[in-house]
Amino acid sequence: xxxxxxxxxxxxxxxxxxxxxxxxxxxxxxxxxxxxxxxxxxxxxxxxxxxxxxxxxxxxxxxxxxxxxxxxxxxxxxxxxxxxxxxxxxxxxxxxxxxxxxxxxxx
Numbered sequence: 001x002x003x004x005x006x007x008x009x010x011x012x013x014x015x016x017x018x019x020x021x022x023x024x025x026x027x028x029x030x031x032x033x034x035x036x037x038x039x040x041x042x043x044x045x046x047x048x049x050x051x052x053x054x055x056x057x058x059x060x061x062x063x064x065x066x067x068x069x070x071x072x073x074x075x076x077x078x079x080x081x082x083x084x085x086x087x088x089x090x091x092x093x094x095x096x097x098x099x100x101x102x103x104x105x106x107x
Contacts, residue, residue, distance in 0.1 A: 003034050005083040005091045007063075012079065012099045020067035022079055022096060032056050036086045040065050041093070043078040054081070076100045 010024040022040065026032055038054040054065045070077055078098045083091035 003083075003085045003087065003089060003091060005031055005035065005094070007081070007094065007096075010096050012097045014099075014101070015066065017066075019071045020077070020079075020099060020101075022063075022065040022067065024063055024081070024096060026056070026061040026063065029058075029061050032058060032061060034085050034087070035083045035091075037084050038063065039082045039084060040067070040096075041080045041082065042067070042070060043080070044070070044073060044075060048080075051079075070101070074101050 006027045007024040008027055010022070013021055015021040026035075035056050037056065040051050040054055041048055042051050049069075051067050051069045052065070054063050056063065076098060077100075079096040080093050081096055082093040085091060
């Protein structure tokens with residue numbers, strides 16, 4: 001099988017707990033067979049950092065990821081996803097979307 005990856009139906013929003021929630025679906029379940037996990041990264045102020053791994057549920061092609069690292073950040077964040085295959089190879093980094101955090105979370 002080939003190592004391919006693509007996704008659809010992405011949304012980026014601030015959750016009720018003031019964390020960024022990324023939601024997207026991997027295009028086909030057959031793509032999941034070779035993926036070990038996904039690396040979610042963010043670019044803020046021109047600097048790219050890993051915000052954590054997302055693991056693939058083999059029964060569903062949907063990925064939900066809560067970003068805990070940027071909950072107190074204000075400004076633009078560009079999110080990307082990179083698949084890590086079971087072979088150990090990294091796939092192509094794909095752009096998920098951009099979110100601008102402007103308001104302080106309410107307590």
